[in-house]
Amino acid sequence: MQTEAVYPGDRRLRAAVSLRFLALVLALLVLSCGGGSGSTEQAPTSAACLLVDEASGCHEANFRPTHPRISIDAERLSMLQAKAGRLPDGSLGAPTNDENWQVIYPYLKSQARLTQGYDYGLEAWHFALAHVVTREEEFADRAIHFADRMVANLTSDPIDPSSDSPPCVARYPADLPPTDFANPGRCLSAGQYLYAHYYVKNVALVYDWLHDRLTPEQKESYRAYMRAAVDRIWNNRVDGGWALDDPANNYHYGYLAATMLQVLATWGEDEASVRNWNFIMRDKWPHIVGYLNGDGRGGYWHEGTHYGRKSKLDLVEVLLWLRDASVGRRLDLFKAPGFTYAEEAARFQLYSTQPDVFSKRGQHGYRGSPYDAANNPPTLLQVGDLASHAQGAMTSLDVSLMTMLSDGLSGRPAGASAQYWLREHSAGVLRSRRSRIHEFLFDDPSRGSQDFRSETVLPTFTASAHWFHSRSDWTADATAVSFFSASGPQIASHQHRDQNSFVVWHKGWQAADLNSWSGSGLADDTAVHNTLLLNGQGQRTPILDPRFSANDPGYGRIAAVHASTAVPGLRAVIGDAAAAYGVPEDFGRKVRRTLQRFDRLLVHYRHIVVVGDSVVTSNGAADKITYAVHSRGEFAPLDPRTFVSAAPCGESMFSGPDCIDAMQGGRMVHTTVVPANPVLRPVTGFSGRSSPAIDGFGLELDVSGLAVVMLNAMTFTDRSSAALPIVEAVDNDAGFAGARVDHDGAALLVLLRADASAGPVESMRFTVTATGPHALLISGLVTGRYRITQPDGSGIDDIAVGSDGLLSATVNAGGQISVTRTQ
Structure with a gap:
């Protein structure tokens, strides 16, 4: 790898790098700590270690010289075999009661006996893991067969015949089952290397976990495959090099994962592993830490829930790989001084889980009625993009993330809270057999847990520079409020144009975003979020061109947060989103702002939310300001200033003609206080850019002037309640x-x-x-x-x-x- 290469960035990094943290925790010391080698195949010419402790200095956190290294060390292997009811030699021991193993072992056993017709989604590393635990030969044979087929498809061909086509690098084999990341024939480099790390993972884990079963020729071919993939990710990109320098982008963490897999799998056996390690530590990791300690602080991710979750999954798994591969687990960045992102991510996940998780208990039933996990899973907060599921459903990926965070943060309060969530409140999440394989690898039921549902453990309020969350209590009947106003970095349209917007959950989405599908070319429009329009127009698209992004006046921000000590449960936030409104000038190189002020005060107290908007325009004319709130239920008027909306049938967003569950759902009563004589109008038929019509309902209020103040109140009850505030x-x-x-x-x-x-x-x-x-x-x-x-x-x-x-x-x-x- 050419570590001196300068790659084109797709946006400017706005977060400052924490120099103290980098110096004490992540400073790369080249040639100062000896690297071990467990093989005579090809010794590295240099080695590296990290400072992981301020007091002790360099721990010589070298990677273990013997295989396996990635995710499997003595501690984890003992835990895995105990869960599976296996002795150290893989033979049967005590009966297992591990739910994941009870599902995946017979499944993988039946698939390993096939020679064709495998189920969708099976991967080489699935079989390799089963062999590590059981030592059964058929698992090793099938894993190596899968990996051999992938390595055999390394190619110098381009993706297509065009003159400017990127190289294919490797094709997914035609005789292996389609997966979430590849169909037969798909190139490793397709989609700007979006799924390259999954290709590398299947080769790297078989190479590492089954190293003693590979021939010298197989080992060399596997190393060549990994080396070529990583080299092509970072060097001589002819496809634009998307997100090579963007630590807020999910692609970047796929690149990181692929590189770390190559490093750890071949450490001491391929010179490229040391070059790649030094490259990541010198050129990429400081910027990743800068983002996590800057714009990413608090667990929020600018790409939204779906893409942000993908970034977090890759990042946290990389941190676990590094810890488990190091001698004595000494390279443990989960506990490094100044690095708090993992704890922040765990807390963010707990806050993002909506109150219905406390009543959806899988096999335990749902309030006296059968529970349908497939059609009505627990709900996850919508932040920006939440690709392709209108309900905002919690998925097995959320379980995987919390499982890894519980592992990395074991022994810490955030890890104990994550473990409690896994043990007590994740049963309502639908898990596939494939997702259970990943969960089995990192889950340890014996880890300590702590009930987080109290103010002393996890307060019902939190805030960061971009996100505010407050809920009335930790029960299924809570009113939960989330508010967003984020500055850069902006990533395409994954971060919606929704600054100073809010959503409210009370037994269903009462004040809701109307769209939660993928933001890439679909509806990220301001009009489907709970914020303001200016003369019928929404918020602008930020300047994404890195050459001119310094001209962008900003976007949104959390200007103030108030958690009252005098009144428990009273919380307020002020968001400033004036800079989000404007028009492009100078061919998109500059922005002319159209608002001088847009401060939104949101106050939450128990089951009451009050929103006050203060707006000053820049146009010198009486502009029209439109306040908008949206719901899953139709708005019905009670009087000219009061409308009622009820979430349809329980917690589901789009329930169809029949109820999914027995709960009656919630209700919102919306009242305008200022102006005193409002003209409110219900609206329907929303649509976004290149998207189909969006289900849902809106309530809009227009006020004109140079300086405008609006004050609106919302209260929340059960849907069946006749009480009015x-x-x-x-x-x-x-x-x-x-x-x-x-x-x-x-x-x-x-x-x-x-x-x-x-x-x-x-x-x-x-x-x-x-x-x-x-x-x-x-x-x-x-x-x-x-x-x-x-x-x-x-x-x-x-x-x-x-x-x-x-x-x-x-x-x-x-x-x-x-x-x-x-x-």
Whole structure:
């Protein structure tokens, strides 16, 4: 590999690299630590090790000199054989009760006896794993046969006859079963090497796990295959080199996985392994860490749920490979100082799982009715792209991710929480036999677990620079709110044009994105998300050309987050998405912004959500601002400012004419407070770019002006409930717009500046005639310390207001309340 080569990037990296972390944790020391060799085939000319501990310095974290190395060390092999009821020599021991092994062993046994007609999705490494555990010959024979067929299809042919065609590198064999990543004849390089690492994986794991069963000629041919694949991924690309320098892109992690497989499989046996290791550590890993510690912090991924999950799966598995291949598992980046992404990813996954996971228990049944995992799995939060499934279903890939995170984080709180989720709340996820093979490799039922469903273990609130999540509790009946406003990097259309948008779950998607299909050429439009349109137009496409991306004024951001200490369960977020609206200039090299301000205040308290929008335009004209909220159920009017929508039949998004489950679903009551006399219109028939019509319903509100404020309240109940909230404006003489919401035993007051162009103030007063305690959230105050004087003359002193201008407290209403800055 030519480590000095400069590859064209597809976007500019905006995240700063953590120099301290790289220096202490991931600094590459070339020629300083000796590398072991377990073979005489071909010794490396140089070796490398990593600093993994600040106090001890270089641990000489060399890779083990003997095979197997990748995923299989003595500790894991012992665990696998114990789960399978096997003794160290592979013979039968105690009966097994491992559910995955009970499914996959007889399945692989029957497939190994075939010579043709294999089931879809079978891979060489599946058989190799079965041999490692059982030592049964037929598994080894079938694994080597599959790998031999792949290696035999290494080719110098191009993909097609055109003069500028990329090289094919290797074709997927015609006599092997089609898989998720390849049909017979598909080139390894197809789709810009998207699935190249799966080709390499099947050869690398057979080479590593069954090394003592291969002839010298087979070993050399396997090494040549892996070497050629990795070399072609990084060098002399004639297909544009998509995502070679983009650590936020799922392709990049496929490239990383392919390279690490070659390195670990052939360490000490191929000079290319050391060159590739040094190349990754010097040229790629620092930028990956920069993204994870920067724009990726918090577990969020800019490509959305589907593509982001693929990146996380590849990344976490690479980290496990490195740990397990190192002597004494000393190269354990899960525990490296300053590297917290794995823990953040585990927590993000727990928060992303919607409340229905607590009631969908697989074989345990669903609230007295049979549970249908195939048609109504637990729901995963929609973030940007969520390819091709309208429900946002949780899949076996989510189980695989949590299984690996539980492994890597074993002994840590995040790992214990992941393990509890796996043991107690993943039974409702439909698992294929193939997915069980991967889960079996990394799952260990004996790992410690901890129930995360309490504020002391996992609070019901979290936030990052791009994402805010709050839920009322850790039960199936919770109201869960997620809010997004993300800056770069932008990846094609995988990150939807949905800045300052939100979704709300209460026994179904009540406020929902109407589209969750793949963003590549389909509907990522602002119009199907819960945010604003400007003169009928949505948010712009960011500047993706890396030559001019520095001219992009940004996109969205979380400007402030507030979790009230005075009022448990009261949370607020302010998103700033003004820069997301604009028009291209200078042939797309610049952007002219069309909004000066778009601050969205979202307040969540129990089963109440209040959204306040402050908008100032840049056009010098009374532009039309359209507020939009969408639901899976049709909006029905109760009065001119109040509409009701109910999620159809339980937790399923699109249930069809019949109910999938017995639950009645949830209901949203949506009320506009400001403007006082709104003209609301239900809308249907949505469609996106190059996409079919999108099911679902919308409610839109138009307001025109240079500076606009809107205030809308939503409450959530069971679908069968006839109860309606009390929603009313709050009187004041201080230039504030306010809403009072009384719902389901909770009362909430929210006030923000009535003039979107006005600045913060040091005092204000308002009147609430209703009596009793109310949760209070005020936005638009000057930084300082404040006193609240209640109607009975009593006061609440020394309330801190930070630079976000937010104040929260519990007040006793029933008259005039004043808020005054004291210092």
